[in-house]
Amino acid sequence: QVQLVESGGGLVQPGGSLRLSCAASGSIFSIDAMDWYRQAPGMQRELVAAITSSGSTNYVDSVKGRFTISRDNAKNTVYLQMNSLKAEDTAVYYCHAIIAISPSPRRYSYWGQGTQVTVSS
Numbered sequence: 001q002v003q004l005v006e007s008g009g010g011l012v013q014p015g016g017s018l019r020l021s022c023a024a025s026g027s028i029f030s031i032d033a034m035d036w037y038r039q040a041p042g043m044q045r046e047l048v049a050a051i052t053s054s055g056s057t058n059y060v061d062s063v064k065g066r067f068t069i070s071r072d073n074a075k076n077t078v079y080l081q082m083n084s085l086k087a088e089d090t091a092v093y094y095c096h097a098i099i100a101i102s103p104s105p106r107r108y109s110y111w112g113q114g115t116q117v118t119v120s121s
Contacts, residue, residue, distance in 0.1 A: 002026035002110055004095045009115030016119070017083045022095030022112050024076040029100035032107060034071055034078035038091035038117075045094070049080060062088075085119045093117050 008020040024031060035050040049069035050058045057069050068081040078095060095112035 002028060002099055002101060002108075004097060004110055004112035006093070006095050006112040006115040009093060009117045011118045011120065012085055014086060014119055014121055016085050017081070018085065018117060020080040020082070020093055020095075020115060020117075022078045022097075024097055024099060024110070027102040028076060029102045029105055031073070031076060032098040032100070034069075034098075035096040036069060036078070036080045037094045037096055038089075039094065039114075040091040043091075046091075048093070051078065082117070085117075087119050087121075089117060090119050091117060 002024060003026060004022050004024050006022045008018060012018050032053050033050055036048045037045050038048050039045040048060055048063055049067055051069045051071050059067060066084045071078045092114040094114045097110050098107050099110050100107045
């Protein structure tokens with residue numbers, strides 16, 4: 001079965017940087033959109049950044065100019081480079097992808113397990 005494995009979270013000081021990675025594995029036919037969401041305690045899950053299979057990107061306003069989403073299609077991996085981190089970026093970050101599963105080309109929504117990002121002085 002398909003799974004998304006995240007890595008790169010941790011504790012960082014304000015102004016610092018982290019790079020999150022999410023690798024998809026399994027019986028993958030194709031991957032369409034790949035996204036990063038985040039969820040702070042007591043809050044709804046929020047879309048942070050998204051990237052299409054062709055490389056088009058979109059960001060929530062609060063991270064524009066600071067975060068960069070990218071993907072390596074050969075590795076079925078999406079990245080989130082986070083620079084100039086702020087305390088309000090503290091959340092659990094979740095990888096998400098729309099994936100077609102072999103042998104059927106039908107697409108499904110998959111989520112990573114989440115990785116904690118804490119920005120604190």
